[in-house]
Amino acid sequence: xxxxxxxxxxxxxxxxxxxxxxxxxxxxxxxxxxxxxxxxxxxxxxxxxxxxxxxxxxxxxxxxxxxxxxxxxxxxxxxxxxxxxxxxxxxxxxxxxxxxxxxxxxxxxxxxxxxxxxxxxxxxxxxxxxxxxxxxxxxxxxxxxxxxxxxxxxxxxxxxxxxxxxxxxxxxxxxxxxxxxxxxxxxxxxxxxxxxxxxxxxxxxxxxxxxxxxxxxxxxxxxxxxxxxxxxxxxxxxxxxxxxxxxxxxxxxxxxxxxxxxxxxxxxxxxxxxxxxxxxxxxxxxxxxxxxxxxxxx
Amino acid sequence: xxxxxxxxxxxxxxxxxxxxxxxxxxxxxxxxxxxxxxxxxxxxxxxxxxxxxxxxxxxxxxxxxxxxxxxxxxxxxxxxxxxxxxxxxxxxxxxxxxxxxxxxxxxxxxxxxxxxxxxxxxxxxxxxxxxxxxxxxxxxxxxxxxxxxxxxxxxxxxxxxxxxxxxxxxxxxxxxxxxxxxxxxxxxxxxxxxxxxxxxxxxxxxxxxxxxxxxxxxxxxxxxxxxxxxxxxxxxxxxxxxxxxxxxxxxxxxxxxxxxxxxxxxxxxxxxxxxxxxxxxxxxxxxxxxxxxxxxxx
Numbered sequence: 195x196x197x198x199x200x201x202x203x204x205x206x207x208x209x210x211x212x213x214x215x216x217x218x219x220x221x222x223x224x225x226x227x228x229x230x231x232x233x234x235x236x237x238x239x240x241x242x243x244x245x246x247x248x249x250x251x252x253x254x255x256x257x258x259x260x261x262x263x264x265x266x267x268x269x270x271x272x273x274x275x276x277x278x279x280x281x282x283x284x285x286x287x288x289x290x291x292x293x294x295x296x297x298x299x300x301x302x303x304x305x306x307x308x309x310x311x312x313x314x315x316x317x318x319x320x321x322x323x324x325x326x327x328x329x330x331x332x333x334x335x336x337x338x339x340x341x342x343x344x345x346x347x348x349x350x351x352x353x354x355x356x357x358x359x360x361x362x363x364x365x366x367x368x369x370x371x372x373x374x375x376x377x378x379x380x381x382x383x384x385x386x387x388x389x390x391x392x393x394x395x396x397x398x399x400x401x402x403x404x405x406x407x408x409x410x411x412x413x414x415x416x417x418x419x420x421x422x423x424x425x426x427x428x429x430x431x432x433x434x435x436x437x438x439x440x441x442x443x444x445x446x447x448x449x450x451x452x453x454x455x456x457x458x459x460x461x462x463x464x465x466x467x468x469x470x471x472x473x474x475x476x477x478x479x480x481x482x483x484x485x486x487x488x489x490x491x492x
Numbered sequence: 493x494x495x496x497x498x499x500x501x502x503x504x505x506x507x508x509x510x511x512x513x514x515x516x517x518x519x520x521x522x523x524x525x526x527x528x529x530x531x532x533x534x535x536x537x538x539x540x541x542x543x544x545x546x547x548x549x550x551x552x553x554x555x556x557x558x559x560x561x562x563x564x565x566x567x568x569x570x571x572x573x574x575x576x577x578x579x580x581x582x583x584x585x586x587x588x589x590x591x592x593x594x595x596x597x598x599x600x601x602x603x604x605x606x607x608x609x610x611x612x613x614x615x616x617x618x619x620x621x622x623x624x625x626x627x628x629x630x631x632x633x634x635x636x637x638x639x640x641x642x643x644x645x646x647x648x649x650x651x652x653x654x655x656x657x658x659x660x661x662x663x664x665x666x667x668x669x670x671x672x673x674x675x676x677x678x679x680x681x682x683x684x685x686x687x688x689x690x691x692x693x694x695x696x697x698x699x700x701x702x703x704x705x706x707x708x709x710x711x712x713x714x715x716x717x718x719x720x721x722x723x724x725x726x727x728x729x730x731x732x733x734x735x736x737x738x739x740x741x742x743x744x745x746x747x748x749x750x751x752x753x754x755x756x757x758x759x760x761x762x763x764x765x766x767x768x769x770x771x772x773x774x775x776x777x778x779x780x781x782x783x784x785x786x787x788x789x790x
Contacts, residue, residue: 275698276654288765328624328773356574356678365764378701380654380678380778388766400573403676403701466663467586468686475626480678 221452222444223337224488225396227432229253230443231260231359233398234427235270235405240398241443242359242376243485245339248352249309249392252361252370256392259303259372260429269423273405274415276379280362281426286371287362289414299372308367310387311349321448324457325476329353329383338445338483339394342386352391355381355479359393378402381479396443396485446484456484519750520742521635522786523694525730527551528741529558529657531696532725533568533703538696539741540657540674541783543637546650547607547690550659550668554690557601557670558727567721571703572713574677578660579724584669585660587712597670606665608685609649612641619746622755623774627651627681636743636781637692640684650689653679653777657691676700679777694741694783744782754782 229244246253259265265282272280272289280287285295314320320334320343327333330342330353340353352358358377361370370390378399385391395402405424408415417423432440446453460481461474527542544551557563563580570578570587578585583593612618618632618641625631628640628651638651650656656675659668668688675683676697683689693700703722706713715721730738744751758779759772 275701288762326626328626328775367767380775382778383773383775384761384766400705403573407698463682464586468682469665475681477626477678477681480680 218450218452221447221450222486223447225432225443225445225485227440227442228257230396230432230441231256231393232428232430232432232435232441234429235401235424236427237404237424238398238401239441240376240401241396241441242393243338243396243443243445244359244393245337245352246392247315247337248312248339248350249390251306252309252390252392255303255306255372256374257431260431261434263428264303264372265426265429268426269420270405270426271408271420271423272375272414272416273378273407273424274410275407277377277382277410277415278375279378279402279405280373280375282362282373284416285373286364286369287373288364289362289416290373291364292413293416303371305368306361306370306390308363308370309390309392310367311344311347311351314343314348314350319448321453323476323478323481325478327478329386330478333478335448335483338448338485340478340482351387352394353381353478354383354385354389354391355394355482357395357399357482358391359395360385360389360391363389376402378405381477383479394482396445397487442488444486444488448483453483457481516750519745519748520784521745523730523741523743523783525738525740526555528694528730528739529554529691530726530728530730530733530739532727533699533722534725535702535722536696536699537739538674538699539694539739540691541636541694541741541743542657542691543635543650544690545613545635546610546637546648547688549604550607550688550690553601553604553670554672555729558729559732561726562601562670563724563727566724567718568703568724569706569718569721570673570712570714571676571705571722572708573705575675575680575708575713576673577676577700577703578671578673580660580671582714583671584662584667585671586662587660587714588671589662591714601669603666604659604668604688606661606668607688607690608665609642609645609647612646612648617746619751621774621776621779623776625776627684628776631776633746633781636694636746636783638776638780649685650692651679651776652681652683652687652689653692653780655693655697655780656689657693658683658687658689661687674700676703679775681777692780694743695785740786742784742786746781751781755779 225243231242233240244253270281271284285293322334332343340355343350362373363370408417523541529540531538542551568579569582583591620632630641638653640651641648660671661668706715
């Protein structure tokens with residue numbers, strides 16, 4: 195009964211100040227409800243857009259787990275302030291190597307092959323950041339996702355920015371099963387291409403910030419007292435909800451005037467205010483592409 | 493009556509996993525209680541080390557305001573997820589330019605001259621990061637603070653990382669009075685040398701993450717409903733508390749073996765786990781120098 199109300203709160207949020215400036219529907223892409231994931235906790239709903247183009251097998255797994263209601267009632271058991279919020283069953287990752295494994299989970303959800311990077315699709319639209327990046331040979335956006343590219347190897351990957359959604363794993367690269375994390379702090383770029391990233395938060399990042407934290411010095415940040423771990427009420431795909439209860443989000447299209455204006459604003463957001471040493475340098479992780487909510491079923 | 497208990501909670505926190513590895517007292521500097529600021533909200537205590545060497549007049553002002561109990565009962569009125577938590581009286585800044593000003597405040601706390609950067613003191617110990625930085629000609633640490641340097645101009649400044657404490661201001665540079673902010677998201681480096689930064693969080697950053705958020709698209713993120721703004725219960729200097737109620741924090745000394753080991757770990761935290769593309773690049777804002785709590789009065 196609470197769900198529509200909580201989604202209403204999320205829907206009332208405007209994610210970016212820049213969003214208001216461009217009101218032309220052609221400037222916005224509606225997120226496919228089949229790729230729109232809704233993570234519910236007592237704090238509110240966090241909406242994540244999944245990116246099958248960057249990790250098809252991981253997205254397939256995530257959708258199967260969601261439809262099996264695997265995550266409902268599980269917890270965010272490893273939450274490290276300034277780093278990541280990790281959720282799931284609390285097993286099968288490097289941080290939970292000492293925890294018992296549920297043999298049924300192991301059987302139902304076998305280890306996935308890593309999808310750390312993918313070949314760059316021919317003709318893919320890529321909005322180059324236009325600023326240097328310390329970690330990726332090139333950085334920019336694809337469909338609103340922050341993306342690194344290696345032009346020599348002709349591969350690309352989603353960058354680990356605040357809001358990036360990825361699967362945790364054990365020490366071996368090909369070991370992700372069911373455990374996920376979302377970045378909640380300064381971009382941990384060392385994770386780029388070391389874990390499979392396949393989504394980003396388009397609304398409700400602030401609810402993740404309210405999650406109970408673990409102590410990174412103890413047990414890799416896993417919260418020992420299970421009663422203190424915040425519960426994942428549910429994870430649903432928008433497409434599985436009745437149309438009238440379905441939240442809808444849009445992401446600003448690259449290549450539009452609105453996108454160019456947004457980017458110019460990011461480079462120099464307030465010329466009167468920033469009088470000294472304007473660098474005009476963009477940090478790929480400080481420039482999340484604007485997203486906005488639209489009326490239900492929109 | 494609640495205060496000692498809440499501080500006890502903060503004191504129980506170990507800030508960094510690296511801290512446990514080095515247990516030699518000589519590796520740690522105890523924060524001067526006269527520069528240790530304790531910000532109390534209902535969520536917990538956030539401890540900030542003030543840095544008079546980077547902005548003497550701002551630190552002097554902050555201490556005078558604390559001792560006048562200026563902030564007690566005021567609020568965090570502008571909290572933007574992924575950016576800053578701004579607190580104080582809600583006036584006299586660019587974000588609150590349309591709010592009424594209290595003439596008594598204006599008289600008692602006149603506008604400060606900006607202290608965006610200071611001359612590099614002769615012989616000052618500087619631990620160069622050893623990685624490039626996109627924004628500062630040089631980046632490194634001074635007394636545990638993240639610092640940018642311009643060798644040509646021979647100036648330095650505190651970098652705007654998560655946990656950086658600074659004063660807000662109006663459009664003119666020389667307008668800071670009483671309003672402060674703490675960075676709570678991806679480092680907004682465009683603020684470097686555009687606002688006066690003079691401290692950093694040494695414990696309790698996670699409590700700031702629980703603060704009620706404003707909508708950045710509305711009124712610069714100022715929370716319209718005052719009853720929703722989280723209250724600053726109090727701000728105190730540790731030196732003003734009775735010795736037996738005084739929390740104590742230490743910061744890892746630069747130039748020690750422990751510091752070198754910490755930095756090597758930051759460059760390559762888990763060689764077995766990060767098998768691919770280890771970059772060994774450090775981000776100055778992803779590498780807060782370890783701090784730890786010590787027994788009261790220690």
